Amino acid sequence: MSPNQYDPFKAAFDSLEEFADLISHVLNCPITIEDANHRLLAYSTHDERTDPARISTIIGRRVPEKVINQLWKEGTIPALLKTREPIRVKNMNDIGLNHRVAISIWKQEEVLGFIWAIEIDKILTEEDFDLLKKAADAAKNKLLQLQTRKNKKEEHSQEFFWKLLTGHLKGEKEIFSNFQSLQISPSPSFAVAVFQFQQNITSKEEQNISYLLKTSQLMKIMLYTIDCNQLILLVSAANSDVPFQEFDQFIQTFVVKMSERYGVSGITPVYSSLYIDYQKIDKAYKETLSVLSIKEKFPHETKDIFTYQKLGIYQLFEVILEKRQAEEYENYSLKKLYEYDQKHNSNLIETLEVFLNKDHNINETAKALNVHANTLNYRLKRISEIGDVNFKDPNQKMILYLDLKLKRYQDI
Amino acid sequence: MSPNQYDPFKAAFDSLEEFADLISHVLNCPITIEDANHRLLAYSTHDERTDPARISTIIGRRVPEKVINQLWKEGTIPALLKTREPIRVKNMNDIGLNHRVAISIWKQEEVLGFIWAIEIDKILTEEDFDLLKKAADAAKNKLLQLQTRKNKKEEHSQEFFWKLLTGHLKGEKEIFSNFQSLQISPSPSFAVAVFQFQQNITSKEEQNISYLLKTSQLMKIMLYTIDCNQLILLVSAANSDVPFQEFDQFIQTFVVKMSERYGVSGITPVYSSLYIDYQKIDKAYKETLSVLSIKEKFPHETKDIFTYQKLGIYQLFEVILEKRQAEEYENYSLKKLYEYDQKHNSNLIETLEVFLNKDHNINETAKALNVHANTLNYRLKRISEIGDVNFKDPNQKMILYLDLKLKRYQDI
DNA sequence: ATTCCATTTGGGGATTTTCACAAACTGTTC
DNA sequence: GAACAGTTTGTGAAAATCCCCAAATGGAAT
The missing domain is CATH 3.30.450.40 (GAF domain)
Known part of the structure; x- marks a missing residue:
């Protein structure tokens, strides 16, 4: 035959x-x-x-x-x-x-x-x-x-996850019994991670994502779901002293692989702080959304930041911006410097900004501006004269930095 | 006879x-x-x-x-x-x-x-x-x-000033005609100053104040009034490049004389930014009240600050505090450092705060803490390890400073 | 054209800061 | 009480920063 x-x-x-x-x-x-x-x-x-x-x-x-x-x-x-x-x-x-x-x-x-x-x-x-x-x-x-048996489980898990994300599931017992019925063992601490895609996630991409997550052994993914252009994960965190490093590596790897293997680029990854209490998943989720919102507003400044804690003062930008707009405040020093720049077409403002960015390091600032260190010193002296700025006062410097960044944002 | x-x-x-x-x-x-x-x-x-x-x-x-x-x-x-x-x-x-x-x-x-x-x-x-x-x-x-002729004028001026302070007098023409009828020539730019007394101002003190203001030739006082424990002035500002210095001198002199001559101490003086538009007196007044409110909350930190512009980040403290409380945020680095301090009864937090206050100056900080400079360096290294703080990143340092000050305030 | 002012760059020395290492001290643990 | 990790202080040399001066440049005003 x-x-x-x-x-x-x-x-x-x-x-x-x-x-x-x-x-x-x-x-x-x-x-x-x-x-x-x-x-x-x-x-x-x-x-x-x-x-x-x-x-x-x-x-x-x-x-x-x-x-x-x-x-x-x-x-x-x-x-x-x-x-x-x-x-x-x-x-x-x-x-x-x-x-x-x-x-x-x-x-x-x-x-x-x-x-x-x-x-x-x-x-x-x-x-x-x-x-x-x-x-x-x-x-x-x-x-x-x-597959079908798993799909049913998946659907239940989706519902469960969304209840957690939206804070509709209170009570530790209830949460844990849900985990158990899904045969998921919740780790002692967790974080929420969100990957924001540029377009809505197609079902084809969904499969790829699912594949990537399941094959990734860097992190234990307890739950995940997709919401329009966002992939939302509940990730278990190791009790390590430096959990941030693990997360950073994980999200980087994910983004790189999505790009290399499936040609999907422009993914913005973020993740929340570590939490112990599973009743606070909604808070963790809000945290990630907040980071995404701020990263959208200050993409350049926050390009290397993926978590709320590391946002630094950008945590406060939205609320400060609001305040500033309400009070019609104008920073006196910046105003003076700006006027001077206009009149003499100099670049004191730029000099100041780079100087503050570089953490008051004369040499680095001079290098970044392509000028002699003495030139920079001279300019700084002028800035302190014209803008009435005392560079020894951290308080003044900070507000200057903040107002500078705010102005930059408002000018766009 | x-x-x-x-x-x-x-x-x-x-x-x-x-x-x-x-x-x-x-x-x-x-x-x-x-x-x-x-x-x-x-x-x-x-x-x-x-x-x-x-x-x-x-x-x-x-x-x-x-x-x-x-x-x-x-x-x-x-x-x-x-x-x-x-x-x-x-x-x-x-x-x-x-x-x-x-x-x-x-x-x-x-x-x-x-x-x-x-x-x-x-x-x-x-x-x-x-x-x-x-x-x-x-x-x-x-x-x-x-005297009686003047009193009548005074009463009219009081009413006029309060209308200005509360923003109930709009329209430049109306304002200027009022000035004219009071035989006051408004200067091209002005500021509002407020002296806050510890107790309500008695009529006896009122006489003394009136005497002091009228004999002071440092500043031209266009209008003044008294509201409970506050003396409110409309001061004309010279067109000098450094108007702040004049104001500073004026308020200092006033406070010193009130104390020396009349034994009234504990006066908190503040003044607003410079304004050109007399329709914005209400804004200037609000500014001074805001400074007073912040000075009340952070008396020690702001003891040498008398104006909104110089408040630095304290301008933002109220709004930041509100935000922090709403989000139940906790600074990860500070938390770690605090825990470490508790466990080893060390004083990393204090070290960090003084260091930031002293504008990252090792020597000054060491002096202030009464330790060797190398000790300080060692501590800073430990702080950056334990709290995961990068002292080269102004962004991180600022949020640290802010959260430190906020914590200090909340702990009181 | 000349003067004046603000700015830029360079040199060089005084001063500070930084850093590595050693030694001593402290409190904890076994 | 020995061992140990964590901390403090001292020393000295290398590195950097700061500061003053001088010279050159360039634009604006006279």
């Missing part, structure tokens, strides 16, 4: 594990089955031959991130997402990967998961490839069942 | 000038008559003999301030305000004052003015003294007339 007609996978099977063993038996090599997010679904056990990457995958119940990264870079995963044919992966010793063959499991235009066959003793033939395609086809239905 | 019965001043006279000439004729010496505020009311002209002080008085239509100051210090004016007897003043060449005799003009318990007799050729005798007393008595009625 022709290979195309023979299909050993038509038989019914109860679990994916059983199915994995069946494939392993037919092809005579170790098999692992993953979902679309590289989470381990099943693996063959009849065979003891394996490689380090497979061991890590089985132990961690997911493919290690460095392996995923490597497979992305090297082109295997992109290929699997494109074609329904088996793909051969060469030996990659540096990440403990032997020769293997992979195939994606499709349902219409969507990839549901992957089957991996490791070529330990034998090299798979063309016929084996054909069998693999049949196996992938047979796996489809089983994976679909898993 | 006895000297007590003979009274050459019983005759009717039309003007004070005529009366001054009459006294001069009787006593055979130059005479000047002043009101209670040392404003020149009349002087004898039949006699050409005089001294420099009298010349200045006549030319300026008031006694020069340095002469007044001298007469206060030396005790003449205090004596005149106590007794109804003539007082002899010795030669004071440094201020151009010859020997002279003065007497106060009384109406019940209030001094209405003074008569001065200059002893150019002759020394006044006991009899002359007696005549002088009679002259003072005769002058009383004439001065009372002037």
